[in-house]
Amino acid sequence: MIQPIIDAHIHFDNYNEETRHTLINELDLYQVKSLISVSNDKKSAHANLQLSRSDQRIQPAIGFHPEQKLPDDQEVEQIIQLIHENMDHIVAIGEVGLPYYLRRKEPSLALGPYIKLLERFIKLAIKFNKPIILHAIYEDAPIVCDLLEKHSVTHAHFHWFKGSQATIERMIENKYYISVTPDCLYEEEIQSIIKKFPLEQMMVETDGPWPFERMFKNQVTHPKMIHESINKISEVKGLTRGEVYDQLLHNTKNFYDL
Structure with a gap:
């Protein structure tokens, strides 16, 4: 039997309107209590704010996804203004981070400006006492850990994390979430x-x-897939499904103050 879940990272605004309607209508069926809907840019932030006002289960976060060309100064200021104006409505700053995949395509891409922008978002997270949702994998993750430690930030969520054993140990010690x-x-x-x-x-x-492979190939990515993830986590951890469901729900509600 399935138990309540929260999708801790979804780009809900990136689905087309018909699919969004289907997902919303099926949340109760699959016991999905909330969607943490992250933003890619200014347009995405506006869309997530609007969607969240139509359904309280959609919990918006505002940020700028790093796997794209940097925004100009005007857009950066507009995104920051949106955060200021909606600080009581958003649950986090995100998605923000560093452009790992973009740099693989464009090795000459300068990382410094991305680090500078990320540091601005970290300071906003501190100012408004909000969690920060991070796109930081492999060799980028230690750079982000350095920034978080520099500013004494622990309320950090590394989504879809991948990295070295040393980075994993550091993140565990710092009480970061994945x-x-x-x-x-x-x-x-x-x-x-x-x-x-x-x-x-x-x-x-x-x-x-984002689409998945193997048993999920050619399927629209749906929060119901999380129940299969929980089955695997239970198996890997050697814990009952009930224990895993309860702990993950507690973690997410507590982290995002839901």
Whole structure:
């Protein structure tokens, strides 16, 4: 039997209107209590704010996704203004971070300006006492850890995290959280991270509409997939499904003050 869940990281505004309507109508069926809907840019932030006002289960976060060309100064200021204006409505600053995949495509891309922008978002998270949702994997994760430590930030959520053993140990020590996607069913790398990371510092997500492979191939990414993720986490951790459900729900509600 399934139990209540929260999708800790989804780009709900990126689904088309018909699919959003379907997902919203099926949340209760699959016991999805909330969606933490992160923003990619200014337009995305406006969309998530509007969607959240139509359904209180959609919990918006405002940020700028790093896997794209940096915004101009005007857009940065507009995004920051949106955060100021909606600080009582948003649940977090995010998605923000560093452009790992973009740099693989464009090795000459300067990282410094992305670090500078991320540091501005970290300072906003501190100012408004909000969690920060991070896109920071592999060699980018230690850079982000440096910034978080510099500003004494612990309320940090590394979504779909992948990284070295040393970084994992550092993140555990700093009490940072990670979230696990449905690829945990078939990716040994993710299963290894699940085994190492404390359940008490873990959440579950879809990162929808990002598509998945194997048993999920050609399926629209849906929060219901999280139930399969929980089955795998239970198996890897050697815990009952009930224990995993309860802890993950507690973690996410507590982290995002839901």
